[in-house]
Amino acid sequence: MRRATNNFVRACITFALVLLPFLGGQGIAQAHAIVISTSPAGWEVLGTSPAEVSLTFSEPVELGLATVRILGPAGDTITTAAPVHAVDRPEVLVVSVPRALSDGSYTVNWQVTSADTHPVRGTFVFSVGQPSKFAATSPAEAHTGTDRAVELSYGTARWLSFAGLALLAGAAFFVVWCQTTPVAGRRIRVLLWSGWWSLLAATVLVPLLYGPYATGRSLTAAADPSLIAGTAGTRLGLAMLARLLLLGLVGAALLRLLRRAEPAEATDLQRRRRGAAVLAATCALALTWSAASHNAAGALTGPAVVADAAHLTAMAVWLGGLVVIGAVVRSADASAMRVAVLRFSQVALMSVLVLVVTGVFQSWRLVGTPSALVGTSYGRVLLVKVALIVVLVAFGAAARRWVQRHYGFPVVTPSDRRRAARGPGHRQVRRFGAVVAAEAGIAALVLGLTAVLVNTSSAAAELASQSRPAEVVTPVPGQPVIADFDAGGAAGRGKVAALVTPGASGSSEVHLAVLDEGGRPKEVAEVRATLSHPERSPGPLTVPLRYSGVPGHYISDALSLPVSGRWEMSLKVRTSDVDEAIVHVSVGIP
Structure with a gap:
């Protein structure tokens, strides 16, 4: 086991040294749409009333929750058509002005959502004829920040979705890959269905809360039909719809798995097929996060989205498996635990390797420079997450040593067979269970920080708007x-x-x-x-x-x-x- 751990560390170091020089040309993911130009231009004085107002962004923007409000010289709202994209230009937002504007200064308040689902807001002023003495201001129309209760509720729903994915994927993979027979016990059944229902509830809550989160409205607006319809047209809304469909298929497969009663031990080929099926389903679910995240600013089939999906899949299999181990370690017989725990130890090692590889790639894209790790909110949260993962790996190394000592010895002599059949003592199992429980607790914190990172502007984007007193x-x-x-x-x-x-x-x-x-x-x-x-x-x-x-x-x-x-x-x-x-x-x- 020690040799495997050393090989793992060497592989991580080699990967970092080999990959980083090539990532230098990838560019830093900005993750937020930035206004490149407007028409009319800011502060422009027009001789005649414009027929339309347009904004050109640095990347395509969503139409679902986009708003463009024009305030007149007296603070009144000018009636306009709904925002649309220019022909074949999804990065250009156009609003038609149906009537001629009188002379004076006009304030344009706009709000869109970027490809990473974060809301972006701004303001500019133009004039027709002669500028007004004062620009129009209207507290009712001015953009406000996100309501604190909405932000907390939305973040909790995102955390619940990650926790549900981990329980569902970790328990399912443990059943088909780590156990000797693909039959789920009572405790694992509870974990499987808890994960499925939690993920289903979060998938319903997230789009309901996203509308108030993106538009700066209160929790009561979550039931607003117009917000729900607007969210349905965004990338996040489409991702949630895809996740609902996938959860329906996964639920049907789960019912079939739990009704199976196969006392015989599965062959290696059966294990590989079932394990691959669970990993494929987990990757498909993970893509519904990746398609509406910081990594989705580029192409949906790009390496950043694929790496993010692999990162989430490895995290779910590893952290969910920890919860399963903690739940069944005291109830399973010694021979079954001898096989299952050793197999999960190998799964955990491979999951950590995937997490390191994809994590380095994502950090380079979304952070960019070492100074951004301590100079931005995203970087600081990422550092805390990395620190917790290091602690988690340390607990995992202690657990693997325990597994090797009590289950990993070769069975040659009659004494070895008696020891293997007897298994570790009750006190030793309790200590092992305490270590796994601590791992599961830290894993819950890691999932919480993952949800925070999803809702936090990337370090590169934050640097572009960070104020230094x-x-x-x-x-x-x-x-x-x-x-x-x-x-x-x-x-x-x-x-x-x-x-x-x-x-x-x-x-x-x-x-x-x-x-x-x-x-x-x-x-x-x-x-x-x-x-x-x-x-x-x-x-x-x-x-x-x-x-x-x-x-x-x-x-x-x-x-x-x-x-x-x-x-x-x-x-x-x-x-x-x-x-x-x-x-x-x-x-x-x-």
Whole structure:
């Protein structure tokens, strides 16, 4: 057993060393749709009323729960058609404006769901004729965050679905692969049906709660027919429908398995066929998670989705099997346990290997850099999950040593046969059961953290919107506001200077200069800016910047802001493909 463990560790190290260089060219999964452009553009002043409003995203977006609301100068809601995709362009969202808009400034509040099922919201302003003195704001129409009760309920339902999958898959695989005969005892039957019913309940609850979760509404909206219909048209809704159909087939197969009464020991060929069938069914169920997760931002048949499904399958077989071992270890006879526990020990070893291989691949895609492990919520939760898995593996190693000592010895002499028939003592079995129970408890925490990770923005996406507090400087008219930034490494540090001055026709001009630590102009990969007002702005408003031709200098001219005074500017400075920093400064708008 020790040799197998050493070989396993060597395989993991070899895999990491061989795979990581090739993953460098894979790119980091962003996981969230990002607005590339809008029509009308942000802050654009149109001569005539637009016939439609469109938004172009970085990836295809869902229509099911998408909303685009246009607020007029007086705060009234402009009636529009339902959002649709542009012809052959699922990344473009179009809303027709059926009537001519009067002169003034209009605020567009939009909300969509990304391919990974996370809601994305934003705001921009455009004007027709002459900009209004104040932009429209309407508390009733402004986007809000997710309700805490909805978020907790939705996360609990996701955890229940993972727990149900683990119980169902782990118990089924234990019966057909680890036992000498494919006959489920009373305790295993309870675990099998508990897993099936738990997964069924979660599959019904998740789409009901997803509508309020994605739209920021309360729990009472879960029964809203319009939300249910909208969820049914999303990728998550379709995945839940597919899972319901699969659960129906699995339930029929489960009834057939539990009615089987085969006293004879299954042959190796029968075991392989039944084991393969259970693994295939588990993989099919796991794909209903993978198709609506962080890994689904690309193609549904891509390596990320396949790796995620393999990861969930290995986790379910291993963690569910632990619960089964803990449930039957005291009730089974010594000869049956001698076979079953040894077989499960091998299954656990292979499951951990698959978890390590797929986990490294997923972490590289969704985290990207070592600094993101401690600098983002996703990375910190992932670290806690990895720590728990390390503890789980340590408990598993102790259990495997116990199994080898009490069941793994060769039966040669009559004394060995008597020892094998007698099995370990009651006290020793109780100690082993305590170790397995501790493993099962830690496994429940791992499943909980898995549900949290599913609902958490990936580290790469979080870095793109993460705010790093900076010293707030009171703006002085006509004077630039300077702030330090640190995107990581010596080449990632510098300063950014922001200045807002009066422009033509009563508009404003924004000048941004990126400097190195010595105050010299610094070339960077990208600079983005947004403006928000603590009272007058419904959300961050994008500042359209263009490169001036001078190194490190960016300009936004003809910027029509709805109100003068003190505004908060958020600046994102990206120094490389993955390194970026976000700083906040206060600027005075003349």
